Amino acid sequence: MGPGRAGRAVAWAYIAALLLFLYVPLAPPLLFSLGGGGEAGTRAGAVTLRWYRQLWDNPLLVGGVQNSLLVGALVGLITPPLALLAAMAVRELRRPRLIVATVLLPLFIPGVSMGLASAFFFRQLGVTPSLLTITTVHVVWALPFAFLIILAVMATFDPMYLEAAYLHGAGRLRAFVDVELPLIRHGILGAAIFSVILSFNETVRTALVQGPNNTVQTYIWSTFLQVGLSPTLYALMSLLIAVTLGLVAVLLLVGARGAVSARGG
Amino acid sequence: MGALQGRVACVARYALLVLPLTFVAGALLVPLGLMFVWSFWERAGFWIRPAFTLASYAEFFAGVRLSVLERSLVVAAGVTLLGLLLAYPIAYFLALRVRRDLARNVLLLFTIPFLVNYIIRTFSWVYLLSRTGPVNRALMAAGVTQRAVDWLLFSDFAVFVGLISSYMPFMIYPLWAALDGLDRRLVEASWLLGASPRVTFLRVTLPLSMPGVFAAVIFGFVGTFGESAVPIILGGVGYQLMGNTITSALDVLNYPLAAAMSSVVVATMLAFLLVWYLAFDLRAVLGKIARWRF
Numbered sequence: 001m002g003p004g005r006a007g008r009a010v011a012w013a014y015i016a017a018l019l020l021f022l023y024v025p026l027a028p029p030l031l032f033s034l035g036g037g038g039e040a041g042t043r044a045g046a047v048t049l050r051w052y053r054q055l056w057d058n059p060l061l062v063g064g065v066q067n068s069l070l071v072g073a074l075v076g077l078i079t080p081p082l083a084l085l086a087a088m089a090v091r092e093l094r095r096p097r098l099i100v101a102t103v104l105l106p107l108f109i110p111g112v113s114m115g116l117a118s119a120f121f122f123r124q125l126g127v128t129p130s131l132l133t134i135t136t137v138h139v140v141w142a143l144p145f146a147f148l149i150i151l152a153v154m155a156t157f158d159p160m161y162l163e164a165a166y167l168h169g170a171g172r173l174r175a176f177v178d179v180e181l182p183l184i185r186h187g188i189l190g191a192a193i194f195s196v197i198l199s200f201n202e203t204v205r206t207a208l209v210q211g212p213n214n215t216v217q218t219y220i221w222s223t224f225l226q227v228g229l230s231p232t233l234y235a236l237m238s239l240l241i242a243v244t245l246g247l248v249a250v251l252l253l254v255g256a257r258g259a260v261s262a263r264g265g
Numbered sequence: 266m267g268a269l270q271g272r273v274a275c276v277a278r279y280a281l282l283v284l285p286l287t288f289v290a291g292a293l294l295v296p297l298g299l300m301f302v303w304s305f306w307e308r309a310g311f312w313i314r315p316a317f318t319l320a321s322y323a324e325f326f327a328g329v330r331l332s333v334l335e336r337s338l339v340v341a342a343g344v345t346l347l348g349l350l351l352a353y354p355i356a357y358f359l360a361l362r363v364r365r366d367l368a369r370n371v372l373l374l375f376t377i378p379f380l381v382n383y384i385i386r387t388f389s390w391v392y393l394l395s396r397t398g399p400v401n402r403a404l405m406a407a408g409v410t411q412r413a414v415d416w417l418l419f420s421d422f423a424v425f426v427g428l429i430s431s432y433m434p435f436m437i438y439p440l441w442a443a444l445d446g447l448d449r450r451l452v453e454a455s456w457l458l459g460a461s462p463r464v465t466f467l468r469v470t471l472p473l474s475m476p477g478v479f480a481a482v483i484f485g486f487v488g489t490f491g492e493s494a495v496p497i498i499l500g501g502v503g504y505q506l507m508g509n510t511i512t513s514a515l516d517v518l519n520y521p522l523a524a525a526m527s528s529v530v531v532a533t534m535l536a537f538l539l540v541w542y543l544a545f546d547l548r549a550v551l552g553k554i555a556r557w558r559f
Binding site for chain 1: 274278279281282283284285286288289290292293294295296297299300303312351354355358362371373374375377378379380381382384385386387388389390391392393430433434483484487488490491492493494497498507508511512515520523524527530531534537538542
């Protein structure tokens with residue numbers, strides 16, 4: 001049974017076509033950011049890096065970059081421990097179904113609604129919009145993804161190791177730190193990188209709780225709404241695509257390392 | 266001494282374990298609940314004041330915004346259905362016809378573009394679909410059309426392209442997880458009992474993958490129903506879906522109306538989630554991620 005060679009070829013061609021459909025949009029920003037001017041990105045011989053240089057002359061944007069880095073770092077530090085605790089709660093508390101559903105809930109709330117509810121909430125509490133409000137919303141958004149990554153890695157860990165540690169007199173904390181943590185470390189690191197990627201690439205939720213603070217993404221969005229797209233903006237987008245793909249590469253390296261150490265251990 | 270210490274440790278451990286749940290409750294559930302409450306308040310200058318009025322809902326359901334809701338439902342249903350039709354064959358092929366490590370690598374390829382902000386990717390479609398863009402040039406070069414096609418951009422078509430490229434990849438995973446977890450012996454049994462491949466698919470494989478299908482529907486629907494950026498970028502002037510109608514209500518400081526529309530969106534999603542939670546087993550969608558008893 002099963003499709004013949006022709007059937008498989010058709011299936012792979014179909015997958016390749018859909019991948020092309022998803023990857024093609026990554027190219028135009030680079031094309032336009034290197035162009036001599038306007039939208040003439042296709043004109044030959046006009047390759048220039050001046051739009052990239054101009055980026056750094058814009059204090060508003062440089063501030064946005066700093067904010068994005070700071071928020072990204074905070075999200076990368078806060079989200080994985082929370083996700084780890086949630087994953088452990090699934091294993092150790094009663095009603096794991098309810099816990100999974102609660103932690104995954106942010107995945108299912110549209111961005112506008114999540115941003116709006118948070119913005120109103122902060123305003124009613126008298127909390128001024130700041131990098132911390134942005135960070136809070138980003139952590140809520142990144143938590144389900146980090147949770148799923150850590151859950152997947154923890155599923156490869158055999159709880160018998162913990163039993164063994166208990167039998168040797170280790171307490172819960174000691175057993176976790178000495179036995180389980182080293183084996184799931186790469187999952188936690190992966191969750192951190194994934195959270196940073198999500199934070200770097202968030203616009204809709206951020207735009208509603210940003211107050212006067214821009215991130216790189218809200219800078220792009222508000223500039224688009226006010227004056228439209230420009231070669232400088234395309235240069236910025238190209239940089240962001242490059243940074244994101246770079247982080248994905250790091251994520252894959254961490255994942256590959258983890259797989260090797262899990263097999264070796 | 267030991268007993269007290271033990272109890273303190275036990276309480277501390279419990280507090281730590283429920284911390285993430287408290288966080289989601291405090292930073293998401295409570296704000297969403299309050300948003301619903303505030304949708305019954307009234308406008309007061311630059312903010313809102315306590316009241317109990319249905320004015321915002323009346324404004325929503327009586328005005329042109331009702332057609333926005335209808336259009337959003339139609340677009341979200343259309344994108345979800347198309348996404349399902351595009352994603353299911355991929356998930357099926359990867360789960361049942363390809364070695365698992367290869368399947369994982371292909372799934373990874375689908376993840377990578379998803380990680381780049383979809384707004385940046387959507388800007389690219391403006392160029393790709395424009396009158397002088399590559400798609401039109403290719404169509405003209407192939408002799409499909411003499412003049413550039415206008416309806417590619419700032420149209421329903423463009424919005425569909427943008428939404429599908431933003432949210433379809435998300436739909437592949439639950440489908441793959443459900444199909445990957447399927448008991449192959451059932452398919453073999455159907456084959457041994459003389460069912461044709463078509464009948465086997467319709468009566469065995471498809472019904473067993475329904476938890477994944479429903480999860481994929483939720484993922485597709487949640488993305489498109491509340492989407493605010495894609496219609497602004499690709500829909501053209503005046504193209505309204507729920508998402509950007511909510512943000513434009515915010516722009517004119519009509520906060521109760523924004524809260525009311527947003528509550529309708531969230532209520533729709535929660536209804537979907539409730540059906541999913543009650544009707545299907547979460548494990549079927551999480552696949553082998555969690556081996557623990559649920």
